[in-house]
Amino acid sequence: MPTRAPRRRRNLAPVVFVAPFLLLFLLTFALPIGYAVYQSVMDVEHTGALGLGGSHTVFVGLGNYSDALSDHAFVRSIGRVLLFAAVQVPVMVALSAGLALLLDSASARGVRFFRAAFFLPYGVPGVIASILWGFLYVPGVSPLVDGMSHLGVSVDLLGGNNVLWSIANIVTWEFAGYNVLVLVAQLRTIPAELYEAARIDGASAWMTVRHVKLPLLRPALILTTVFTIIGTLQLFAEPLVLKPVSSSIDSAYTPNLSAYNEAFTNDNYHLAAAEAVLLALAAFVLSFGFLRLINKRGGDA
Amino acid sequence: MSRTTPRRRSRGALAVTLAAASLLISACGGSTGSKDPAVQKPVKPGQKVDLRFWSWVPGVDKAVDKWNATHPDIHVKLEKIPAGSSGGYAKMRAALKSGNAPDLAQVEYQEIPSFLLENGLVNLSQYGADKDRSKFVDWQWQQGVFDKAVYAIPQASGPMGLFYRSDLYKKWGIKPPATWEEFAQAAQKIHDADPKAYISTFPAGNSAWFTALAWQAGAKWFGVNGDTWTVNINSPQTLKVAAFWDDLRSKKVIKTEPDFANGWYKDLQSGAITSWVSAQWGDAIISGNAPQTAGKWAVAPMPQWTRGSNVSANWGGSSTAVLKGAGHIPEALKFAEWLNTDPTSVDLLLQGGYGWPAAADGYKGSSLDKPSSFFGGQKYNEVFAEADKSIDNSWKWIPTIDATYQHLNDGFQAALAGKGTFVSAVQQAQKQTVEDLKRKGLKVSTGQ
Incomplete structure (x- = not known):
């Protein structure tokens, strides 16, 4: 008996430790997703012109999905965020890696200051950042736009095709610092002996970066890439905040904006749920597709 | 003892986690949407009732303070929310869904049918609201009546006119346009006189404004026949309005920036925007956002499609509704009546610039019925009093x-980006609106 008790306790321990996480995960993650999937296959039917005759929820199968996919505006919004991601992900990762390597380089000065300065924008909530940048984009209010027009360069940062890249600028400003921090943390874990060995072998600073730092940075780079892919697909706060000042952001500018409008403006919760599930699927496919691609290459090497 | 302590602690932690989780669960499932009238708790004599009220109308805080000072037994807690289309309605719909809605809320006339379809409004006829009918302008009262039952107490409307910079018009020798043809000519003259100045913007993202212009032109977008909706957005009258602005746009004599945005306010201040076809409540928008232009504005009737006629339209218009789930409906109704008819309350709301009173005789002798120094000493509300009488009151909302x-906004914005025209945006919106109604499981027919 005395010998069995500690064993049982050991077996119980992992469960106890994992339980809080698992419980919260189920409640705040798995349950809402399951509920969204359930909502997405249902719809509401009304009786009478104003529904005064009552309403009831019916099962419609994949009806909401086919509605969402036959909505040109929604399909266009997916195309738009994919284009956005195709540009934003490489720019973000390259910029973050560049800044992280600069901070980590032997001759860097004021590292603490710059690390804090890079990270500072991440502390500004997305909505505030968008309002802030909004002021810098609106002609007549923005010193940037007005200054440029004095120099003879007239540019409409909120119009036509430009606004997507104005949004990209906000997103980069907001999140680059966070990614830099992740990458710097990874760089710090590289043992000094490796640098020493590289130096003894006669490697230049650039060669150290290319052959020591970057390969060892790989896991963190993959992580930041996946975060950026998911983040760009979920683009929401920036276009929502800029919408009132730009004539080029429509109600379905991004998939999330479309789902938000269907749910809270048009009261089509079930269609919104279908759009949300589609977006989650797209993020899932892209993230895991990227990971698979990376792992395959890693295996070949 | 020392060996058992960790185990006990871990159990304790688990218990805490479970308790927290069960709280979460009960918080999710605890509230269940609408309450039946039968479930309403009767108020005992001397018991204080608390009401929650969501609104964004300027000046409403003062009216609520006044009510609280004079009605100690019914306390109204005002929560300011963003204006309806800027997120206020999204907030209300989410609150209705989660069973957490306030007792009372600001609901614009055009939104009442959609809140009805969501089963979000209380039938106030069951609580004797019909007796108040005579206290209101009849067409505004009718905005809240469906299937002979009252669902909202009217507050204010927005008869339309033309705000213009009388100093600049005089400087350039331009008369306020009496017809839309003259409006187009004036647009050209203004832009010729000062390349930085425009007669107006076309707010592509604000179709409520375009809707009001179509209303004035004689369009009747929506109707209901039994339980079938008719949709007639692409009528010749609407297309005429769209083509008119297409023409001004292609001549580049109007701005196309969004209204109610920083750039537009700046243009009102600087004189880059010299006029605004708007509702009566536009006075507070101009005087509040361009105070340095005081004395330089004047008001003329809305430009006409037929010379000599006098047709206006309504833009905006709002009611106080009791939302499903309200705890004390009779008290909420009492407050809604007081807010929109009591002369002190109406006057406080007028000072905030809430619009044209829905209360019968709300205008005569009120603070509106006076000359205004901001509008160069003009008794400008006479224009709107006249406009109020010349609105087609049979307009219906879906x-x-x-x-x-949104469809119109998206189409207009696409046109600005070079894809299509305002006319094609209207045609597209017709098709999409029919689909929207069908999606809701409602019956629809097109045209007349």
Whole structure:
């Protein structure tokens, strides 16, 4: 008996430790997703012109999905965020890696200051950042736009095709610092002996970066890439905040904006749920597709 | 003892986690949407009632303070929310869904059918609201009546006119346009006189404004026949309005920036925007956002499609509704009546610039009925009093009007980006609106 008790306790321990996480995960993650999937296959039917005759929820199968996919505006919004991601992900990762390597380089000065300065924008909530940048984009209010027009360069940062890249600028400003921090943390874990060995072998600073730092940075780079892919697909706060000042952001500018409008403006919760599930699927496919691609290459090497 | 302590602690932690989780669960499932009238708790004599009220109308805080000071037994807690289309309605719909809605809320006329379809409004006829009918302008009262039952107490409307910079018009020798043809000519003259100045903007993202212009032109977008909706957005009258602005746009004599945005306010201040076809409540928008232009504005009737006629339209218009789930409906109704008819309350709301009173005789002798120094000493509300009498009051709204606005916004914005025209945006919105109603499981027919 005395010998069995500690064993049982050991077996119980992992469960106890994992339980809080698992419980919260189920409640705040798995349950809402399951509920969204359930909502997405249902719809509401009304009786009478104003529904005064009552309403009831019916099962419609994949009806909401086919509605969402036959909505040109929604399909266009997916195309738009994919284009956005195709540009934003490489720019973000390259910029973050560049800044992280600069901070980590032997001759860097004021590292603490710059690390804090890079990270500072991440502390500004997305909505505030968008309002802030909004002021810098609106002609007549923005010193940037007005200054440029004095120099003879007239540019409409909120119009036509430009606004997507104005949004990209906000997103980069907001999140680059966070990614830099992740990458710097990874760089710090590289043992000094490796640098020493590289130096003894006669490697230049650039060669150290290319052959020591970057390969060892790989896991963190993959992580930041996946975060950026998911983040760009979920683009929401920036276009929502800029919408009132730009004539080029429509109600379905991004998939999330479309789902938000269907749910809270048009009261089509079930269609919104279908759009949300589609977006989650797209993020899932892209993230895991990227990971698979990376792992395959890693295996070949 | 020392060996058992860790185990006990871990159990304790688990218990805490479980308790927290069960709290979460009960918080999710605890509230269950609408309450039946039968479930309403009767108020005992001397018991204090608390009401929650969501609104964004300027000046409403003062009216609520006044009510609280004079009605100690019914306390109204005002929560300011963003204006309806800027997120206020999204907030209300989410609150209705989660069973957490306030007792009272600001609901614009065009939104009443959509809130009805969501089963979000209380039938106030069951609580004797019909007796108040005579206290209101009749067509505004009718905005809240469906199937002979009252669902909202009217507050204010927005008869339309033309605000213009009398100093600049005089400087350039331009008369306020009496017809839309003259408006187009004036647009050209103004832009010729000062390349930085424009007669107006076309707010592509604000289709409520375009809707009002179509209303003035004689369009009747929506109707209901039994339980079938008719949708007639692409009528010749609407297309005429769209083509008119297409023409001004292609001549580049109007701005196309969004209204109610920083750039537009700046243009009102600087004189880059010299006029605004708007509702009566536009006075507070101009005087509040361009105070340095005081004395330089004047008001003329809305430009006409037929010379010599006098037709206006309504833009905006709002009611106080009791939302499903309200705890004390009779008290909420009492407050809604007081807010919109009591002369002190109406006057406080007028000072905030809430619009044209829905209360019968709300205008005569009120603070509106005076000359205004901001408008160069003009008794400008006479224009709107006249306009108020020349509005087609048979206009109806559909329960998916927000989606229609979005389709028009999206189409107009696409036109600005070089894809299509305002006319094609209207045609597209017609098709999409029919689909929207069908999506809701409602019956629809097109045209007349």
